[in-house]
Every structure is written in structure tokens, then in C-alpha cells.
Amino acid sequence: MTTEVVLKTAPAEAELHGVFDAIAADYRRRLDDGGLEPPRLGLRLVREHRLGAVRLGGEFGGADYTVAEFFDFLIALAAADPDLAHILRVHFANVEELQRAPVDPGKLRWISVIAEGNLIGGVSSEQSTARVGGQSYDTKLVHSADGLRLDGRKFYSTGAQFSDYLRVTAENEHGAPVAAVIPADRHGVAHADDWDGVGQRHTGSGTTIFTDVEVSGDEVLTLGTTIGVDRARGALVQLYLHAIAAGILRTAAAEAADLVRNRHRTYTFATAETPSGDPQLLAVVGEIDAVAFAAEAVVLHAASKLAAALDAARINGIDTTLETRASIAAARVKVAIEEPALRAASRLFDAGGASSVRASTHLDRHWRNLRTLFSHNPTVYKARVLGDIAVNGAALPDSGFF
16 A cells, blocks of 8 residues: 655664754753753754654655664664654654554555654643553543544643644543544644653653543544564654664763864873873773763664564554564663663763763753753663563563553
8 A cells, every 4th residue: 555645755773863963062052041942943954854754664755764773763863852852752662553464445544644754743642540551541532513523631741842743642431541642733632832841851751631622533542452563663652762862872972072182281190191191081981982882882782673563563463572672672772771871970970070060061961961860760670670570581561652
């Protein structure tokens, strides 16, 4: 099946490098200007170059990136601007879900939207007493005298305010989970822009409010009970966060090298006349560089496990064995890299000395951004499950969110 949309070709490698360079320069400019501006230029470039369609199949007009190519792309994007990469997280999860077999006309409608360069974000999490990752929602999509109406509040709605469409999870009048895909600017949709996290500050990860929002029948997606089944989507969004972390570490390693290379002052009791010749400082840079390399390596290795599950889903639908392997691999990445990554982000200041703590260097952003990313699905829970599997052969938690 194909769309009827006339599409531009995927960006060539040289063109893509130029886009990343422009995004990185804009990110640095925004930091220097006070860090209050969202990545508007980056979002425009993403749409213009249809980067949201890199994982869309060639038969649908996408760039047809493999999973390995996609994660290479994602790490490079995160190295340029971790906020921008994070904004696209739910969009790319939706891209995968829409291509899972069977691809029916309802899915083709939204695949065509993506092929044209639009972004489909999503909102699911709520600040309620319901357990995180379940399928119980305070947000409701119910029939009224005026047709279907959507009401509720979503938090951690990363990227929603920067998207063209939203995939909104809710409950219908029977308490069953459903989703609706609607324009992000439809009447009754409000983006509070109240995210106040210590890091990833311009991801739009605050509250989205739905007040008597009109929804048409063909915008509704019926959700089956995917708890404990649809693990590849969960593995993707978890591994995605750690690809962002790998991109952050790539930039941190480059900045650590620049710090030592360009330092001129040193201590009277230093072991060399210049910082660039000081073996102790070189060891610090080497440690950060090695952690960045290791983070990227484990992310890409786990991506190979995820690829098997995602590729199978496009052909035959969900393969529970492959999806379980992907989920375990993503969890191992999280547990493995969190402490070394945070240590590396702190070691930057050992490389730069007292002058590196000036706010104008923006070096603290790396630790803050990593700490924010790693707070998703806390590591302590992942480590416990992995230990239970290793010791007792336990099953994964009965939740696709893992």
C-alpha cells in the first residue's frame, strides 16, 4: 500500500550534516541568550527536511532508515540539541505503531500525514493516583448529545505543544482504553507550557488540557489490552531516552577536550606546565570520552535487539519473544550507563577547574539533562527486575510500559 502524496527525497548525508550543524549552532545561541527560547529553528528544519519520516517505510514515502541507522541519526540529533531530540520521542513511537501489521486504511491516513512532514505527538501520563504505565485514565472520550467529546488533563506531555497532531489516550464510557488523533490546535486544547524540570527544559513536557474537545469517529483508535504484550513500543521509548543520553555524552566529551586544550592557567603544584600536557587532566578527558563511547555502543547493541522486534511487527505483527528480548536489552542499557554517565558529566568540572563553573559555560546542563532523562522509569526498579530474571528466571512485569 502506498500514499498518493508527492514527496521530496530523504536528505543526503552532507545535507543532514548541514542540518545538524545549524541545529547545534541555534542550540548554543539559545543557551547564550538565556536559555528561554524553544527550538523553533530546529523544529522548522525537521519539518522542511521531513526528518520525522526517517523511519517510515519507502513504500509509504519515507526514508526507510533501518533501526541502526535511526539510532545513529538520533544520537547525532541529540548531540546537536537534546531538547529537540526529546520532543520527537512520542512521534517516532507513533511512526512504529502505525506501521505494525496489518496496515489498514485508518493507519494509512496518519502515515500520509507523517510522510508529508507533519509531527504526531502524544499525551498519556496523568498526575493521578493510577499506577504509572497502566491503562486507567481520568481523561474521558465519551458520547454526548453533540457527538464525541474529549475532556481531561495530561502531564509529561513531551513535545505536544510543538506537534501538528496529538495521539491522546483516554477511557470511553465503558472504561475501556481508547485513543484519538486530533489536531494539536483544535478548539478546547490548551498547552499550559508549565514544565519546570531541572533539565530538558524546552521539551514542552508540561500539562495539556482538553475541555469539551470535539472528536470525529474516524479520529478514534481502538486500543486492545496491550499490557504485557506491546513491549517493543515501551522498549523503543526507553532506549530512545538513552540514545539522547549518548548524544549528550558525545557533546560533553568534545567540550571536555576543548576545555583542556584551551586552558592556559594551571596550578603551582600541577604535574605539567600547561593543562593540555597534564596527564591528570588528560585522564579525566579520557574517562569522559570512554563513557561516551560505551554509552553509544550499548545503545546501538540494544537497538539490534529492538530491530528484530520492530521488523517482525511490520511483517507479521507482535512477536512476544522478540519484544521481551528488546525490553530486557533496553533495561540493561539504563542500569549500565546511568551512574557512569552522571559521573562523567560531573568530571567535566575537574577538567575545567573553577572557571568552568561560571554560568556562561553552560556545562551544568549536561548533568541536569542526564539526570532528568534518567528519572524516567527509575533505575532501581529496572535493576530489581533484571536481578529477578537472572536469579529466578522471572517474567517481565505485566506492563508494556516496562
